[in-house]
Amino acid sequence: MFVDRVTLDLVAGKGGNGVVAWRREKYIPKGGPCGGNGGKGGSVIFEADAQVFSLEWFRNRRILKAENGQPGGSNNRQGRNGKDLILKVPCGTLVKNAKGEILHDFTEDKQQWIICKGGRGGRGNDSFKTSTNRAPNICTEGTEGQSSQVELELKLIADVGLVGFPNAGKSTLISVLADVKVKIAAYPFTTLQPNLGYIEGPDLKRIFIADIPGIIEGAHRNRGLGFEFLRHIERTKLLLFVLDASGIDGRTPSDDYRILRSEISTYNPEMLERPYLIVLNKMDADESAEFCQQFRKEFALESSRIVEISAMQGDGVKELEEVIIRMA
Numbered sequence: 001m002f003v004d005r006v007t008l009d010l011v012a013g014k015g016g017n018g019v020v021a022w023r024r025e026k027y028i029p030k031g032g033p034c035g036g037n038g039g040k041g042g043s044v045i046f047e048a049d050a051q052v053f054s055l056e057w058f059r060n061r062r063i064l065k066a067e068n069g070q071p072g073g074s075n076n077r078q079g080r081n082g083k084d085l086i087l088k089v090p091c092g093t094l095v096k097n098a099k100g101e102i103l104h105d106f107t108e109d110k111q112q113w114i115i116c117k118g119g120r121g122g123r124g125n126d127s128f129k130t131s132t133n134r135a136p137n138i139c140t141e142g143t144e145g146q147s148s149q150v151e152l153e154l155k156l157i158a159d160v161g162l163v164g165f166p167n168a169g170k171s172t173l174i175s176v177l178a179d180v181k182v183k184i185a186a187y188p189f190t191t192l193q194p195n196l197g198y199i200e201g202p203d204l205k206r207i208f209i210a211d212i213p214g215i216i217e218g219a220h221r222n223r224g225l226g227f228e229f230l231r232h233i234e235r236t237k238l239l240l241f242v243l244d245a246s247g248i249d250g251r252t253p254s255d256d257y258r259i260l261r262s263e264i265s266t267y268n269p270e271m272l273e274r275p276y277l278i279v280l281n282k283m284d285a286d287e288s289a290e291f292c293q294q295f296r297k298e299f300a301l302e303s304s305r306i307v308e309i310s311a312m313q314g315d316g317v318k319e320l321e322e323v324i325i326r327m328a
Contacts, residue, residue, distance in 0.1 A: 004154035004194075004232070006058040010116050013041025013082035015142025016069035018122035023075075033136055035125040036072030041118030041145040042082030046095065048106035049088040053196060055152055057088075066116070069142055072124045082118055092157040092235065095150050103150070107157065115150065119143040153231070156194060158210035159328040161233025163264065164242035165256050166214030167249060169281040171195065173242060173311040174211040177321060194232045201325045209324075210236065215263050230267050238328045239276040245292050245308070246285035253280055253295045275327055277305055279320065284310040 016038025023031040044066050067082035095104040095115065104113045120143045128136035162170045174180060178197025195211040212229040233239070241260055243253035257278065264271050278301065280292050292308060307323060309316030 003055045003059050005152065006055050007149070007151050008058060009063045009149050010044045011063070011065040011147045012044050012116035012118045012145025013066040013068040014144050015039070015041045015119035015121040016071040016079035017141045018124035018127070018139035019072045019074070020125045020137060020139045021074035032134065033125040033129050034074055034076050035139055036074070036077040036079065037124050037127060038072050038121035038142045039069030039079035039081040040121045041069045041142065042066030042084045043114050043118045044085045044087065044116040046104070046106065046113050046115055047086050047088050048091045048093065048109055048111040050091055050109040052088050052090045054090060055154055058152065066118060066145065069118070069121050076126050079121060089152060090154055092155045094153045094155060096153060098149050116146040116148050119145040155234055156196060156210050156232040158196065158208040158233065158236050160207060160209045160238045160240060160324055161236035162209065162211040162240045162242055163233060163260060164214060165244065165251070168214065168242045168244045169311045170211045170242045173279070173281065174209055176311055176314060176317050178209055194229055199321055199324065207325060207328045215260060234268060234271060237274065238324065239271065239274060240279050241276060242279045242281055244282055245280040245288040246282040247287050247291050248285065252291055254298045257299070277307060277323065277327070280306065280308045281311055283308045283315065284313050
């Protein structure tokens, strides 16, 4: 199950208590304080992991606590420190507070951030010994660890984002381009969660591609799946508008392109300023050539921005891959 938003209550470990203890050893006429300090509590740490792709691990874990520090012991033994709780999150995870303010943004693999620091260990009576107070009979308790309520929101970090209407062939395209298994069927909203795959360039560089559920007219009014998954292509370097050139659903690629740009502009106008490609799919249909010619007339775009393919037949996919590698 793909989970991209969770709320967590995080609690760092409490510091261990210091203790009061006295030396009582044979043949030593005068003892003295020997109570050790408590160990510090474990901290709660987020760590970005490129091998993690969703927040599913947190789905049924609302309250997460780090380990408490252990109390000190006699003979000046210090208590063991509590273990840090390291929570691994996908690259692209935003950490927000209860007000919705962004506290941290994980963009790189192995990036760490301490969200809650563990409490300090208490002092044993040996640490209070001075030249004038040779036998202190006091100790202190460990302090409580920090706590925080946060929301984790995932925005996938991909190089290329596919956007289009339901049944435009996005899932088929990513399955061919990136060789990933995705659900493909002849009904709208087959894709209910983002799909992620990659293609490999000549220099062995991986270019990640994100496919999100289809967008329909009125998505900004919460029609269809609304804008729920648009954030997953918000960081992409290259947008691919995948348009159904066959007109089989009673729409033209020109209408689809116009509506998609309008909906994306409503969500985040800056997304339309980045590089993009128009992918006219289903060119194996009889009506496609006419619709494509009409599209080129309506939109005076550079020919290099428009790629005609048939993802089902594999026609033009290799050429599209080369353009993606060059632009991404």
